[in-house]
Amino acid sequence: MLKFPKGVATAVLLATTALASTQAVASEKLGLGREALPEEIAAWDVDVRPNGEGLPVGSGSVEDGEMIFSDNCAVCHGEFAEGVDNWPELAGGEGTLADKDPVKTVGSYWPYLSTAWDYIHRSMPYGSAQTLSDDDVYAIVAYILYSNFLVDDDFVLSNENFLEVEMPNADGFIIDDRAETEYPIWRAEPCMENCKDSVEITMRASVLNVTPEDEEASMQHSSDQAEVVQAAAVVEEPAEPELDAELVAAGEKVFGKCKACHMVGEDAKARSGPVLNGIVGRDIASVDGFRYSKVLSEMDGVWTDEALAAFLENPRGFAKGTKMSFAGLRKPEDVAAVTEFLKSHVD
Amino acid sequence: MSDIFKPSRRAFLRGSAAAAAGITAGAAARAGTPDPLITEVQDWAMSFGEGVDATPYGLPIEFEDDVVRRNVEWLTADTTSSINFTPIHALDGTITPQGCAFERHHSGAIELRKQDYRLMINGLVDTPLVFSYDDLERFPRENHVYFCECAANTGMEWAGAQLNGAQFTHGMIHNMEYTGVSLRTLLTEAGLDAAGDLSDKWVYVEGADASSNGRSIPMEKALDDVLVAFKANGEALRKEHGYPVRLVVPGWEGNLWVKWLRRIEVMDGPVESREETSKYTDTLEDGTSRKWTWVMDAKSVVTSPSPQSPIKHGPGPLVISGLAWSGHGAITRVDVSKDGGMTWETARLAKPGEKMALTRFYLDTEWDGEEMLLQARAMDETGYVQPTKEQLREMRGENSIYHNNCIQTWHVKTNGEAENVEVS
Numbered sequence: 001m002l003k004f005p006k007g008v009a010t011a012v013l014l015a016t017t018a019l020a021s022t023q024a025v026a027s028e029k030l031g032l033g034r035e036a037l038p039e040e041i042a043a044w045d046v047d048v049r050p051n052g053e054g055l056p057v058g059s060g061s062v063e064d065g066e067m068i069f070s071d072n073c074a075v076c077h078g079e080f081a082e083g084v085d086n087w088p089e090l091a092g093g094e095g096t097l098a099d100k101d102p103v104k105t106v107g108s109y110w111p112y113l114s115t116a117w118d119y120i121h122r123s124m125p126y127g128s129a130q131t132l133s134d135d136d137v138y139a140i141v142a143y144i145l146y147s148n149f150l151v152d153d154d155f156v157l158s159n160e161n162f163l164e165v166e167m168p169n170a171d172g173f174i175i176d177d178r179a180e181t182e183y184p185i186w187r188a189e190p191c192m193e194n195c196k197d198s199v200e201i202t203m204r205a206s207v208l209n210v211t212p213e214d215e216e217a218s219m220q221h222s223s224d225q226a227e228v229v230q231a232a233a234v235v236e237e238p239a240e241p242e243l244d245a246e247l248v249a250a251g252e253k254v255f256g257k258c259k260a261c262h263m264v265g266e267d268a269k270a271r272s273g274p275v276l277n278g279i280v281g282r283d284i285a286s287v288d289g290f291r292y293s294k295v296l297s298e299m300d301g302v303w304t305d306e307a308l309a310a311f312l313e314n315p316r317g318f319a320k321g322t323k324m325s326f327a328g329l330r331k332p333e334d335v336a337a338v339t340e341f342l343k344s345h346v347d
Numbered sequence: 348m349s350d351i352f353k354p355s356r357r358a359f360l361r362g363s364a365a366a367a368a369g370i371t372a373g374a375a376a377r378a379g380t381p382d383p384l385i386t387e388v389q390d391w392a393m394s395f396g397e398g399v400d401a402t403p404y405g406l407p408i409e410f411e412d413d414v415v416r417r418n419v420e421w422l423t424a425d426t427t428s429s430i431n432f433t434p435i436h437a438l439d440g441t442i443t444p445q446g447c448a449f450e451r452h453h454s455g456a457i458e459l460r461k462q463d464y465r466l467m468i469n470g471l472v473d474t475p476l477v478f479s480y481d482d483l484e485r486f487p488r489e490n491h492v493y494f495c496e497c498a499a500n501t502g503m504e505w506a507g508a509q510l511n512g513a514q515f516t517h518g519m520i521h522n523m524e525y526t527g528v529s530l531r532t533l534l535t536e537a538g539l540d541a542a543g544d545l546s547d548k549w550v551y552v553e554g555a556d557a558s559s560n561g562r563s564i565p566m567e568k569a570l571d572d573v574l575v576a577f578k579a580n581g582e583a584l585r586k587e588h589g590y591p592v593r594l595v596v597p598g599w600e601g602n603l604w605v606k607w608l609r610r611i612e613v614m615d616g617p618v619e620s621r622e623e624t625s626k627y628t629d630t631l632e633d634g635t636s637r638k639w640t641w642v643m644d645a646k647s648v649v650t651s652p653s654p655q656s657p658i659k660h661g662p663g664p665l666v667i668s669g670l671a672w673s674g675h676g677a678i679t680r681v682d683v684s685k686d687g688g689m690t691w692e693t694a695r696l697a698k699p700g701e702k703m704a705l706t707r708f709y710l711d712t713e714w715d716g717e718e719m720l721l722q723a724r725a726m727d728e729t730g731y732v733q734p735t736k737e738q739l740r741e742m743r744g745e746n747s748i749y750h751n752n753c754i755q756t757w758h759v760k761t762n763g764e765a766e767n768v769e770v771s
């Protein structure tokens with residue numbers, strides 16, 4: 001039997017009474033919709049539960065997982081699952097949950113291994129969800145366990161031994177107890193006068209100074225930049241090829257799929273992928289200081305329209321081993337548009 | 348901001364403060380010279396304005412273009428998995444316009460056409476069903492106003508006063524009038540006899556985007572007031588809020604309000620998905636964590652004056668305004684303190700509080716031009732009183748991230764500027 005916080009039950013009762021006149025509940029079936037087919041249910045109902053229900057037959061080793069992780073996940077999560085920039089760290093943090101800034105990882109925090117399998121299978125790699133095979137997912141989960149020192153390097157995870165893995169923080173959770181620990185205290189008549197003897201300011205937001213600058217200032221800033229860009233454009237104009245403005249605009253939209261890893265424009269900086277200003281016509285893997293995959297750094301040639309199209313349509317087909325964890329653009333018109341957009345950003 | 352009062356005007360205000368206090372509100376000082384905006388015929392009084400159809404779907408006038416959602420870049424790795432904030436400091440009333448209502452995505456806002464939309468109900472039901480968008484519009488419909496608050500709203504305040512503005516500290520909230528079909532109706536259509544005893548059953552709800560955000564909800568709540576919504580504030584949901592269909596889970600944390608809702612599964616236990624284990628769980632001081640903390644407790648904030656909405660006039664009549672809400676029901680009372688919580692006055696509610704919806708409060712007062720430490724304190728129909736930061740920290744420590752419903756303090760200075768501060 002489930003335990004519900006007492007407050008929930010109360011709210012439910014109150015709500016039921018008050019909403020009686022506005023609720024539109026069909027008392028009998030209306031015969032709408034159609035029966036879901038088994039194939040459809042199989043396609044969508046892929047959630048995996050703590051008891052292993054929903055796990056497909058399969059397996060994957062730490063050894064395979066290390067390679068698959070490096071190709072698909074390390075670009076954001078780091079080669080050792082330690083997390084790059086603001087992207088989540090997946091390993092470490094053991095024993096830090098009671099510290100001032102706890103490090104919450106699969107190893108230190110997650111109570112169920114099923115959660116990792118389920119999430120990676122459905123939602124990862126970021127930007128290319130649902131492209132991993134079941135065995136790949138087993139291997140990645142095995143590697144994450146290894147990164148957390150929870151299994152040895154010869155470990156193979158499968159649907160058979162899945163429930164044998166012990167998660168360190170499995171017992172670290174309690175069900176919401178606010179109804180017992182907090183509500184009785186905070187349901188008292190509040191003080192109105194002489195509630196304290198004195199009041200001192202103990203901390204100010206301006207000390208940290210982490211608030212984004214105000215709109216007027218930032219608008220001013222960006223319009224200044226716009227002028228600079230315009231001025232620069234005027235100077236460079238003769239050298240620039242004519243671009244199809246509509247295609248550029250369509251490409252900007254397509255570029256939304258790339259933005260998590262790549263930047264263009266004046267202030268562009270390398271993220272998990274290199275800056276793409278001037279990419280069309282440039283030597284492959286030629287941005288100084290960026291750590292390219294082996295396959296791209298060893299590739300000769302220039303990013304011509306054709307090469308770029310081949311890469312974007314099937315990144316791993318074009319460069320097996322690329323760190324770019326992107327499934328590819330399915331529509332040729334999207335490739336053309338994003339190429340035009342990239343051409344609008346010169347160095 | 349420090350030049351809100353020009354020197355001459357400031358001197359005038361200071362000099363006349365004593366006199367002003369004695370003058371009844373509304374008795375304006377005599378202007379020195381005639382106002383050209385009145386004495387000279389203005390352009391807009393002579394010629395045409397814009398004709399109809401100039402803007403088939405309108406945006407606010409350009410003079411209001413600072414009233415927009417804002418992002419805090421350093422909070423997240425990328426905007427496709429991020430949050431921005433409703434400009435609550437500049438809004439009034441209670442309904443949030445969709446165009447400036449905060450967004451929270453886990454894998455970006457997708458574009459899903461109604462024709463391509465499918466909703467599946469499966470699991471422990473008599474007949475697993477698939478509905479099209481048009482099917483949904485053939486079920487009996489309901490209209491309700493509810494707030495949607497991200498569990499992380501005010502989360503940056505656990506460690507201390509950080510972001511300077513009500514938009515940033517309390518803007519992960521919006522309040523809309525939803526039109527939709529009750530989840531109970533859809534579950535009834537699929538039939539719950541197969542589920543047997545409903546008291547220990549759950550529904551798992553899941554979105555169609557790449558994050559396929561999924562959450563488990565106890566059957567008791569699912570059959571109570573959960574709504575499968577397709578309209579907000581009278582029009583279609585916006586892309587960023589889950590067009591064409593999202594879940595509305597009144598009073599419960601925003602993460603459960605699954606957008607682009609594609610599947611509802613009746614189950615005999617929770618999935619314990621990523622969003623209900625590794626995230627949206629509240630770590631206490633001793634390192635143990637609360638889970639299933641779904642309800643948003645009573646909370647309020649003064650939206651004006653506030654850091655982004657300073658006092659732009661001198662001493663005299665002042666409207667202190669703000670918002671209050673509770674996931675446990677209706678707001679019954681809001682108190683306001685000008686001295687950091689030593690004394691409190693009860694504010695006026697613009698309308699009686701409605702269940703799980705924002706309530707607007709006003710304190711119509713006289714400002715003496717002195718510094719204030721402004722606070723608001725909400726009470727709901729269960730008698731719950733919004734706690735102070737200190738009370739929350741004493742109970743939970745500082746690492747909870749979520750569910751920070753503390754009393755917020757704005758330090759209003761003599762020049763009318765306000766700052767986010769913490770007080771003893």
